[in-house]
Amino acid sequence: MPAVQETIEQVKAIDVDQYKYGFVTDIESEKGAKGLSEETVRFLSAKKNEPQWMTDWRLDALRRFQQMDEPDWARVSYPKIDFDDLYYWAAPKSVEGPKSLDEVDPELLATYAKLGIPLAEQEILAGVEPKNRVAVDAVFDSVSVVTTFKEELKKAGVIFCSISEAVREYPDLVKKYLGSVVPITDNYYATLNSAVFSDGSFVYIPEGVRCPMELSTYFRINEQNTGQFERTLIIAEKGSYVSYLEGCTAPQRDENQLHAAVVELVALDDAEIKYSTVQNWYPGDKDGKGGIYNFVTKRGDCRGKNSKISWTQVETGSAITWKYPSCILRGENSRGEFYSIAVSNGHQQIDSGTKMIHLGKNTSSRVISKGISAGKSENTYRGLISAHRKASNARNFTQCDSLLIGQDCGAHTVPYIESKNASAQFEHEATTSKISDDQMFYCLQRGLSEEEAVALIVNGFVKDVIQQLPMEFAVEAQKLISISLEGSVG
């Protein structure tokens, strides 16, 4: 079935030539030397005043990286990246260590304001109730510029700061958890990130605490020829809860830029982490020139009983996306969720999906992925659902729809479903839904068809998250979710 007109128009509105965040901030900045070497790593580490153990950790990663081959299994193609032609460190000159808000360069504040991210703490976002305040960690090129509401969060026992600060201030926590979900040698780009990660956020929610506000990190690449290597680590102690939002944009440039991030989540007993991303990196122009290479490793570890991790992503940006937010369901009764809307336009290439690895008993997971390809883009869903021997009564429900607009794009689905336990029940794209029976029953009662009910529940959930986004571009995300399931292919 062809796409409905409304959908076509909505997708057009976010086409690559409509990119609104392509401006450059003219700010004096300092860069490290070009090239990937031990000196680069030592320079970076020294810049951040890191302890020796951190420097060693990075150097170990670098040595391993130098022995690895670039993976070629993803359905994306791009010229070979010359890692020696990149800057691994770029920071606005005015930023020297953590600062209070009133010390931040007004130029930077203006940049974030332009992006729709007011950094002033007292400010209440338009249309948002004061109780929905959001703490923001703003990362500009290689450094965190400012983290808001830090003091207030501290009162609740929540640690929210840049990862650089955490390495210095909370070494025990960082040592314990960094690399415990995504090991140094996990994959090519994760290893690279481990060697040269610049900044990112660190979140620690103590036992039993429900984080009093939304936490958010906004990543901005500004400089030319730089790679951004963010590293995020979120730890939710027993019985805690946190909702975390991530946003990203970059200026319009003719050359490609590399963004290789690693995000690690750890949820202990009864904890819940909700991680949402609105990824809007510069996608390149109409002819496929420029744009960000987004090679990201995101993984959550449901380490404790009854823990829950959910990933929600709205992907509209990047020239190339290579990203599989995953959940390791280790704890009994733990639950993983993945909700994704990926829209590709122009010459964008998306190879994205999730992995749900069921290790523990009674673990459950749900995957809802909607891919929309237009222009000359390629959009691939690649997913793994696996149940290991001991994962008795594991449950998974997966639904991945894709929609093509126009004749020059492609949509692909590559699911791997591996069951090593007879009592594991996996359903992929099955119409008999495993979505919450109560919600389904409620909708069916009111005369909706099963399909409508599933759509309503999925969209309802996504909407729920997106509406809480403090960023202006949430409007676009909202437009996306209103795209109907009509005309989609399996």
Next chain:
Amino acid sequence: MNATALIKHTQAESNLLDRYQSSKDGLAGSIAVSELREAAVEQIRDRGLPHRRVEEYKYSDLRAFMKSAAPLAAAADEAVAKAILADQNSYGDLERYQVVTINGVFAPDLSDVDGLTGEGVVISDFNSALKGEAGAQLLRSPKSAANDGVIALNTAFVQGGVVISLAAGVEVSKPVELVQIATSEGAQVSRTKVTLGEGSKLRLLETFAGETGNGELNAVFDYDIADKASLATTRLIAGKVDAARLFTTIATIAGEAEFKSLGFMAGPKFARNQQFIEFTGEHSEAKIYGVTMAGGEDLADQTLIVDHAVPNCNSREFFKTVLDGRAKGVYQGRINVAQHAQKTDGEMMTQALLLSEEAEMANKPELEIFADDVICAHGATSGQIDEDLLFYLRARGIPEDEARTLLVLAFLSEAIEEYGEDDVTDGLEERVRDWLAGH
């Protein structure tokens, strides 16, 4: 995967290369055919047997499975073949023609050549055709799997086979059973070429009998289906055998034609049934069914690529797998839809039933779509027998074993019934029961 220049050969790979050296002079074919064989051997030399790092063999590591490779089976023994043929009788009283190969080579004396010729079917020896000018064309590879390792093995060593041709409008009144018989141990490598002229109709039964010892069985079936023609093939892969069982279908389907197939698999330690189907004409239909049973340490692999290269074609893929013991089931299916293949309708379903704690199922139902006005769906489920259903049957006085058998039968029958061809599939229920009782 990039071709690796030099790999360390396993025992089986060394055996295969030796096998080629010692048998190549006896293998039939024109100069062009010899070149194809050489290229195939070259591929085996460079890349080895397909292994788990080759995406298509991720779950079915042939390299790890084959510890050694036996020489090609010796010349046919007709007396032994007659005895095996009389004994095997896969289809009981079903009225049918038989076409027989022994150790991969066409045996006209055991085949109903006269009857078939009377119906307008031309049957000939594959080896004679290989020697002819157009010989090399008989060894075509599917577009969607140009460098497949199992097909390369077949090309390198193919010992013979049958060419079956139906002229335009020929409708064969009875099914044709193609029986491949092994009379001595050793590898059996055959190829069958079936050409259906415009508007012709054929029902083909593919069966295999006899022991191959340590030798692998590698059978390729190449179907060329012209406009408005119709072909139904039922492939029976049965018997407890320790050596690899490798089956390949290559089918091209022209306009307004129909292709239907059922791959029934139960017993071998390592079996792979791979099918590459391509639509070359519009308004055609392909229906592919698979019924797999595996127990013990068996590995059973159903792999499939359906290439919608032209618009307005429908395909349906429906696979059922029952696993017991420590068996491993594999389903890899892919529907390709080319850019201009608008109005494609593809529907793929794979379902697995795990009867034991230690059985494993790997499902990989893929879609690769470049056209924007298509309906393609896929589904995959895996789980165990529904305890509620079991309870329902037991509450009605049915003993547990029988209740389980009924549920397994019901599960598998869905695919068998949809395939149809009732006269042919009649005996399959018995085979399922036998497997459940005896594996």
